[in-house]
Amino acid sequence: xxxxxxxxxxxxxxxxxxxxxxxxxxxxxxxxxxxxRQYSGKSPELIMSIYSNGDKEDGRFTAQxxxxxxxxxxxxxxxxxSDSATYLCAVNIGNYGQNFVFxxxxxxxVLP
Amino acid sequence: DVKVTxxxxxxxKRTGEKVFLECVQDMDHENMFWYRQDPGxxxxxxxxxxxxxxxxxxxxxxxxxxxREKKERFSLILESASTNQTSMYLCASSPSSGGPLFxxxxxxxVL
Numbered sequence: 001x002x003x004x005x006x007x008x009x010x011x012x013x014x015x016x017x018x019x020x021x022x023x024x025x026x027x028x029x030x031x032x033x034x035x036x037r038q039y040s041g042k043s044p045e046l047i048m049s050i051y052s053n054g055d056k057e058d059g060r061f062t063a064q065x066x067x068x069x070x071x072x073x074x075x076x077x078x079x080x081x082s083d084s085a086t087y088l089c090a091v092n093i094g095n096y097g098q099n100f101v102f103x104x105x106x107x108x109x110v111l112p
Numbered sequence: 113d114v115k116v117t118x119x120x121x122x123x124x125k126r127t128g129e130k131v132f133l134e135c136v137q138d139m140d141h142e143n144m145f146w147y148r149q150d151p152g153x154x155x156x157x158x159x160x161x162x163x164x165x166x167x168x169x170x171x172x173x174x175x176x177x178x179x180r181e182k183k184e185r186f187s188l189i190l191e192s193a194s195t196n197q198t199s200m201y202l203c204a205s206s207p208s209s210g211g212p213l214f215x216x217x218x219x220x221x222v223l
Contacts, residue, residue, distance in 0.1 A: 034211035043202055043214040044155075088155070090211060098143040098162060098206050102155040 004091050004103040012109045019076040021106050023089030026070065033065060033072045036088040038105070044088055048074060079110040115139075116215035118203050124221045131190040133218055135203030141213075143206045144186035146170075146178065148199040149217075155202070161186055193222045 007022045021035075032051050036044035050056045050063040050072065062075040072091075076083055089103040119134035137144065146158040147170075157170030159178040167178050175197060179187045186205075190197055198221050204212035 032209065032211070036211075043217045046211045046213060049211055092211075098208070098212075099160065100145070100157070100206075100212055102147075104154045 004089055004101050006087075006089050006103040006106045008106070009086075010107040010109055012111060013079050014111050015079060015081060017079050017110075019079045019083065019108055019110070021074040021076075021087050021089075021108065023072045023074075023091075023103055024070055025072070025089075025091045025101075027091065027093045027101075028070065030067075030091045030093055032092040033063070034090040034092075034100075035061075035063060035072075035074045036090060036102075037083075038086045038088060040085075076108075079108075081110050081112050084108060084110050116203055116205055116213055118201075118215040118218050120218050121216060122219050122221075124223065125190075125193050126223050127194060129193050129222075131193050131220065131222075133188040133190075133201055133203070133220070135186045135188070135205075135215055136184050137186075137205040137213075137215075138184065139205060139207070139213070140183070141205035141207050142183075143208075143212070144180065145204040145206070145212055146176075146186065146188045147202045147204065148172070149202055150199050158188065193220075195222050198222045 003026045013019045035048040038044040048063040050065045056063045060077045064073045086105040088105045116137045145160040161180045177189045201218045203215040206212040
């Protein structure tokens with residue numbers, strides 16, 4: 001059973017702080033990793049993709065990947081109330097080229 | 113604006129009815145997916161397709177079937193709807209590399 005786990009929430013941070021979201025996965029051959037943001041009642045929105053070890057930055061978001069530790073994280077700098085959402089981690093296990101397993105999500109609340 | 117569209121945002125059906133959920137993408141993606149999302153259970157893959165007329169079972173295919181006659185369209189069929197199929201259904205598509213992009217979802221209620 002290929003699994004993706006995320007730190008349990010909800011996670012609350014004050015406005016302007018750094019929010020840190022974590023994800024671990026069990027499939028060692030996974031090669032691509034994704035973070036999604038999902039507002040209540042809406043569908044998931046892709047916000048970050050990462051394919052190689054290290055950091056990838058996009059605006060206030062930084063994704064970090066460590067394949068040896070089977071760990072991927074998302075940092076949100078200068079958190080805003082509009083960042084309050086559930087964040088989903090997804091891993092491509094690639095059995096047929098593209099097969100994605102999603103984590104259960106972490107709910108983030110940014111307090112004004 | 114490239115996107116994935118789904119035929120209905122809200123749908124109410126009765127037990128035993130045959131239900132069709134349609135999904136269309138305009139990004140020329142090879143891969144298409146159907147998920148359902150339920151509170152506490154997360155996103156679960158029902159079926160996916162990596163090419164026209166090709167389909168693969170996901171984690172929870174029982175009670176569902178799919179059809180992909182054209183590259184841009186992927187349909188989910190509930191042969192005989194049951195109350196435990198009340199859920200949010202999410203269609204997604206992805207290119208050969210890259211994460212899936214989701215449609216707006218269809219909230220299906222089976223009475």
